[in-house]
Amino acid sequence: MSAAVEVAAVTKRFGTRAALDDVSLSIAPGELFGLVGRNGSGKSTLLKLLAGLLAPSEGRVRLLGHEPFRAREAVMRDARFAFAPPALFETLTARETVRHLARLGGRAVAPREVDEALAAVGLVERADDRVRTYSFGMRQRLALAIALVPRPRLLVLDEPTEGLDPQAVLALRALLLALCRDHGVTIVLASHLLGEVESLVDRLALLQEGRLLFCGAIDELRAGSERLRIVVAPRDGGAGAASAASAAAAALRAAGIAATLRGDTLELPAGSCTLEQARALLQAARLELLEFHVERPPLEALLDRRVAQAKAASHGAANGATR
Amino acid sequence: MSERLELLRLVRSRRPLLALAALLLFLVLMLVGFWSYAQARSGGAATFEYTYENKSYFNGLTFALYAFFFGFVLLLPLFAALEGGAQLAGDTGSGTLTLLLVRPVSKTRLFFGKLAVAFGWTTLLTALFVAAALLLGLFAVGWGDLRLYPGVLQSAPRPQFLPRDVALQRFALAWLAASLALLAPLSLSFWIATFTRSAVNAVGAAVALYLVAHVISEVHFFEALRPWLFTWHATAWRALFREEIAWRELAHHAAALLGQSALFLALAFRRFRRREEP
Numbered sequence: 298m299s300a301a302v303e304v305a306a307v308t309k310r311f312g313t314r315a316a317l318d319d320v321s322l323s324i325a326p327g328e329l330f331g332l333v334g335r336n337g338s339g340k341s342t343l344l345k346l347l348a349g350l351l352a353p354s355e356g357r358v359r360l361l362g363h364e365p366f367r368a369r370e371a372v373m374r375d376a377r378f379a380f381a382p383p384a385l386f387e388t389l390t391a392r393e394t395v396r397h398l399a400r401l402g403g404r405a406v407a408p409r410e411v412d413e414a415l416a417a418v419g420l421v422e423r424a425d426d427r428v429r430t431y432s433f434g435m436r437q438r439l440a441l442a443i444a445l446v447p448r449p450r451l452l453v454l455d456e457p458t459e460g461l462d463p464q465a466v467l468a469l470r471a472l473l474l475a476l477c478r479d480h481g482v483t484i485v486l487a488s489h490l491l492g493e494v495e496s497l498v499d500r501l502a503l504l505q506e507g508r509l510l511f512c513g514a515i516d517e518l519r520a521g522s523e524r525l526r527i528v529v530a531p532r533d534g535g536a537g538a539a540s541a542a543s544a545a546a547a548a549l550r551a552a553g554i555a556a557t558l559r560g561d562t563l564e565l566p567a568g569s570c571t572l573e574q575a576r577a578l579l580q581a582a583r584l585e586l587l588e589f590h591v592e593r594p595p596l597e598a599l600l601d602r603r604v605a606q607a608k609a610a611s612h613g614a615a616n617g618a619t620r
Numbered sequence: 621m622s623e624r625l626e627l628l629r630l631v632r633s634r635r636p637l638l639a640l641a642a643l644l645l646f647l648v649l650m651l652v653g654f655w656s657y658a659q660a661r662s663g664g665a666a667t668f669e670y671t672y673e674n675k676s677y678f679n680g681l682t683f684a685l686y687a688f689f690f691g692f693v694l695l696l697p698l699f700a701a702l703e704g705g706a707q708l709a710g711d712t713g714s715g716t717l718t719l720l721l722v723r724p725v726s727k728t729r730l731f732f733g734k735l736a737v738a739f740g741w742t743t744l745l746t747a748l749f750v751a752a753a754l755l756l757g758l759f760a761v762g763w764g765d766l767r768l769y770p771g772v773l774q775s776a777p778r779p780q781f782l783p784r785d786v787a788l789q790r791f792a793l794a795w796l797a798a799s800l801a802l803l804a805p806l807s808l809s810f811w812i813a814t815f816t817r818s819a820v821n822a823v824g825a826a827v828a829l830y831l832v833a834h835v836i837s838e839v840h841f842f843e844a845l846r847p848w849l850f851t852w853h854a855t856a857w858r859a860l861f862r863e864e865i866a867w868r869e870l871a872h873h874a875a876a877l878l879g880q881s882a883l884f885l886a887l888a889f890r891r892f893r894r895r896e897e898p
Contacts, residue, residue: 311898348722350897373724380722384715388632397625402724443719 299362301326301451301483302347307356309342316342318507319356324485324500326450329477331494331501332487333600338504340487344455347485348378361451374402377449381456383440387429391420391439394428399446406446414445417472419465433460441469452476453485458493470497491596503600510603518599521568528562528588529579541584548582549575567594622725622733626707630737635706636745639699643749646695647756650687654678679764680757681787685773685861687753688791692746692798693834693855697805699745701826703738704809708892710819718897727893735885738806743799750795754788766790768861776862790860797857797874804850804877805830807884814891850880 302324309317317339324330334340345351346358349365349372358365365372386394395414399406415424418438423431431439437460444452454473458466474497476482488494494501495515503511511518529545530538538561545563549556554575557564565575576586630636711717720730757763766787768780782790809826816822830851836842837852846852856873859866 345898348718350718350721352896369721370724370726373722376722378722380715380718382715384719386629386716386719388629393628397628398719398723401622401625401720404724 300324300359301328301361302330302485303357303359304343304346305357305359307343307346307353307358309339309346309351310354315354315507317346317504320504320507320509321356322502322509322512324483326483327477327481328500329473329484329486329498331498332485332504333489333491333494333501334504335489337506339507340504341455342507343504344378344380344453344485344487347453348380349373370402375450376453377444377451378453379440379444379455379457381437381459382433383436385428385431385436385439388427390425390427391415391431391442392424394439395442395446398443404447410446414442417445418442419468434462434465437461438465441472448476448480449482451483451485453487455487456489457486458488458490466493473497491600495596503603505604505607508607510607511600515596518596518603519593522594522599522602524567524592524594525565525570525572525575526562526590526592527565527575527579527586529584530587532583532585544582545579545584548578548584552578554578622720622730623736626734626737627740630741633706635699635702636741639702639745640748642699643691643695643745644752646691647687647749647753650690651683651756651760654683654686678761679766680754680759680761681763681766681784681791682768683757683761684750684753684791685766685768687757688750688794688798689773689855689858691749691753692801696742696746696749696798696802697830698823698827700738700742700802700806701809701823701830703741704806704813704826705819705822707734707738708810708813708888709816709822712813712897713817713819721897728889731889731892735806735810738810739799739803742802742806746799746802747795750791754791766861773858773861780861780863782861782863787861794857794860797860797870800874801850801854801857801877803881804854804884807881807888808850811884811888811891814888814895847876850877853877853880 300323302322304320304322307317307320308315320339320343332340332343342351346353347360347365349367349369352366360372361375363371389397392411392415395411396406396408399411412421412424415421418441420435420438420442423435428436428439437457441454441457444454452473458469461469470493473484473486477484486494486498498515500512500514501518502509527545528538529541531541531544542558542561542563546556546558549563549565549570552570554569555566556569557566570578572589572591575589579586708717711720721727763784765784766780766782768776768782770777770779805826808829809822812825812829813819813822816825833849834851837846837849853873853876856870859870
């Protein structure tokens with residue numbers, strides 16, 4: 298099956314500055330994909346390239362089989378975008394906005410479809426109020442409702458949870474998951490709220506200063522980052538907890554695992570071994586694993602580490618070049 | 621369709637009300653100006669029925685034609701430029717153009733939809749202005765036949781006389797011709813609006829260019845440039861108030877106006893279609 302979104306070696310320059318530099322990624326149909334990065338990382342530029350608002354300086358962008366800058370109309374038949382902050386027609390009501398925008402392109406839209414979209418984002422009660430009276434959160438919800446009519450095959454959302462209250466965030470999360478799982482809608486979610494992205498997406502791309510630092514599954518990003526903390530006891534129940542922990546540390550160190558002793562607890566460095574490997578080593582030393590705790594660093598820390606690694610690598614390359 | 625959406629947005633905006641209020645105020649000022657002038661000339665004996673030095677010459681139709689001419693030169697191009705600026709640059713600046721561009725509608729359709737609504741509104745505004753000038757003339761001054769002497773309203777070498785009913789028909793023709801002439805400043809503002817994200821800048825630049833072109837076309841020193849300036853051709857509709865209409869001359873001016881409008885529109889459309897939306 299061909300990709301819903303395909304970005305191949307794309308560079309986008311504004312004058313001499315490269316806002317995106319040789320970025321490649323592919324998103325499969327029905328996937329919930331995250332696009333993360335700090336301000337100025339190139340997220341917005343990439344979204345505008347996907348929407349056909351910008352043309353790539355180099356490389357190729359394809360959405361649903363079409364090049365968006367050249368065939369924007371064809372792409373937009375099945376793709377919807379909601380940019381942040383939402384720009385809306387201030388003098389129209391939410392209902393008018395959704396209905397009129399849905400009709401662009403010549404498709405007839407049933408009032409029921411409009412009502413359903415407004416209900417999905419919780420705007421039915423204020424649907425006939427002018428947009429200029431809306432709060433930021435309501436504007437965000439309206440932007441999403443606009444993107445839902447008619448139902449798209451591809452939905453690209455820029456910071457969709459910004460300004461939403463916790464209840465609305467939960468409702469949005471449920472809505473996106475339902476769209477993806479029940480209707481096979483491909484969703485691209487751009488956000489700097491990494492926790493939000495982590496709770497929803499299967500895969501993500503990390504952009505930093507226009508470069509793609511990572512693109513893959515969150516598990517892949519986490520691989521080797523989980524720290525194991527264990528509490529052990531002797532099998533025969535003879536020695537105390539402290540001496541069992543010392544014995545376990547010695548057994549693990551003998552296997553090349555730099556375990557750190559903290560009272561009765563052993564801390565194993567990230568990526569040094571799996572839980573099963575640790576259990577096997579302890580069994581061999583006649584020790585029993587009583588408790589274990591897997592420490593997962595937050596996604597922010599993992600991404601920060603990637604950014605730091607990339608910076609160190611580019612510094613190294615620069616130093617090498619000057620020598 | 622995009623035209624329906626643009627029309628709804630125009631109706632809901634403050635622009636129509638602002639334009640109508642400004643034009644009505646202008647008409648009232650014109651009327652007060654004529655009255656005060658007549659007061660000065662008649663030693664304070666003038667009434668609104670005869671507000672000029674020669675009561676057989678000045679009536680509601682003369683007032684309407686004066687008001688229409690000066691309104692056409694001074695105000696209507698401003699509102700035409702305002703539409704161009706608001707429709708393209710305003711949408712670009714506020715980000716609502718993006719909202720339209722991420723729907724399955726071509727840039728061609730969007731551009732010409734906006735143009736159609738802007739031109740339609742300018743035409744309606746011109747009609748309302750002419751109608752208001754005639755009504756104000758009727759009620760404040762009273763109607764009669766239209767007599768015109770060589771001067772600002774009529775460049776014919778001898779005085780012209782049009783019976784009232786014929787003059788009213790000529791007003792209808794003048795409305796159509798003037799509306800067509802306003803396509804030029806409208807197209808110019810569309811073109812300028814493709815260069816900027818600010819409606820104010822687009823309108824300001826279009827009005828400034830219009831004024832420069834208008835001044836140049838009125839100064840005899842630049843006579844050789846006149847055929848190239850749309851402002852020179854724009855007021856040719858005055859010839860409709862001659863006893864014998866010089867259709868060939870009018871057609872020449874109309875062709876020049878349409879040609880220049882088409883050029884501005886072609887440049888605007890080319891840029892709009894190709895440009896990126898950063």
